Amino acid sequence: MADLSVKIAGVSFKNPVIPASGTFGYGREYAEFYDIGKLGGISVKGTTLERRDGNPPPRVAETPAGMLNSVGLQNPGVEHFIREEIPYLKGTGVKIIANIAGSTPEDYAEMARRLDETDVDMIELNISCPNVKCGGAAFGTDPEVAGGITRLVKAATKKPVMVKLTPNVTDIALMAKAVEAEGADAVSLINTLLGMRIDIKTRRPVLKNNVGGLSGPAVFPVAVRMVWQVANAVKIPVVGMGGIATWKDAVEMMMAGASAVQVGAALFTNPYAPVEIIDGLNRYLDENGIAGVSDIVGTVQPW
């Protein structure tokens, strides 16, 4: 048995496979399929200061090798998360990553303060949601704003802070460096790419929000490229995601420089995707005589 454990920003994960925010709720639904305590961690649904209703439906569209979503951060608010969901997740033994999103920089700091005394293991700053009007990806496309939010949050909590980056920028490494300089303990990427589909019969966008975030296998090569660029630009750990569906994808993403991976849209095709990836990683390492999964991180040998 190879060693699958990884340490990111001081947090030990028993393996590097984490369901991505917004695709796994708070874990309860998938606990009907398997023991979610087997997972490395869970990045929970994006949480806001107050309850959010989200965007009108339809909120999903199929795309070649992927999907668009325009959920718009529907969630019951941070207090509900603290009261109802953290105790449940704690009981499963899984590492908890709180994914937070604000309409103002101060919102992020306030949520971080409230989460500071809770059992969450890490805070992931979602400055990259393409589906909300205030804040969201607008924060993640300006290095000054992204850095500023990181600084405020770092001052508000002792928890490790991971900043989730949007791919909808010209130079993602620049964004990563900006948040690293303000004290980010890790970065995660990529959030969804902004996309659109039109129903040619009705001439209407499929999504009621007109546009939405693209994810799934279609974005995988973009995500690998961005993780590679970011891993080369910063010293803090990088958590890679975007289109990962199999253990081979996870290995590829880790070779590009990811210390751990998150799995999102693949869950909708196969609810067992994360556990199958864990098993596949284990077999791959054993068959190749690799002692620990961390040994493959960043081992790509570029031409």
Add this chain to the structure above:
Amino acid sequence: MALHVGSYPLVKKEELAKGFYSFTLSCPEAAEAAKPGQFVNLKVPEFSLRRPISICEIDKAAGTLRLVLEVRGDGTEKLAAFEEGDKIDMLAPLGNGFAVNPAEKAAVIGGGIGVPPMLELAKRFSGTAYAVLGFRNEDASILEEDFRACCADTLLYTDDGSKGEKGFVTDGLKKLLSREKLDVIYACGPEIMLKNVIRLADSAGVRCQVSMEQRMACGVGACYVCACRMVMDGEEYYGHVCKDGPVFDSKQLVL
């Protein structure tokens, strides 16, 4: 565990009408757990998102579920290409299902592809339920004989009068309401039909449950894409069809 996922053999495939297929899948655990009004989520080869399809009949003794699907786009076209003996990747049973009290006098109202889920429901009333079925035309009419075999009366309508009476299911429901004292009305079909059925049920003071559709991803309540407008204590919010439904009490919905 109530949820099952696996590859299940297609033991019987029938073309009920042009573009309408009946699939019987052998899946004993899912059949044992299933209730009328629940649905399954089928994986379509080469597609990312599964397709939700209602359970049409449950045979616990044979360990089978029957599904009826209409080809409406690329995904359902691909599903329709499965042949007997093929295995279909399915997640089942999902959602809440209808609340059934077999002692009540019930009417089941189905419009188009909303007809199949009403069949297992109607059977639960041991011959006492009334069915009102509506279709575009004769070529798109399905399952009439199945309903006649298990219902006290079956009224059939088509938009163009090519089969049964010309008109809408609401015409049939009005007729039923004038001659029977119903305890409960169940409906599945296009949203406009559901709205009109609820209006009739409300004015007759009869309880009403409806089954809703919305585009889905996870099918289990984890991704929040399948939003539908709900109301509780006067406050509106987005609930989720796959978990809060697909069956709703009409009083829970804002249509």
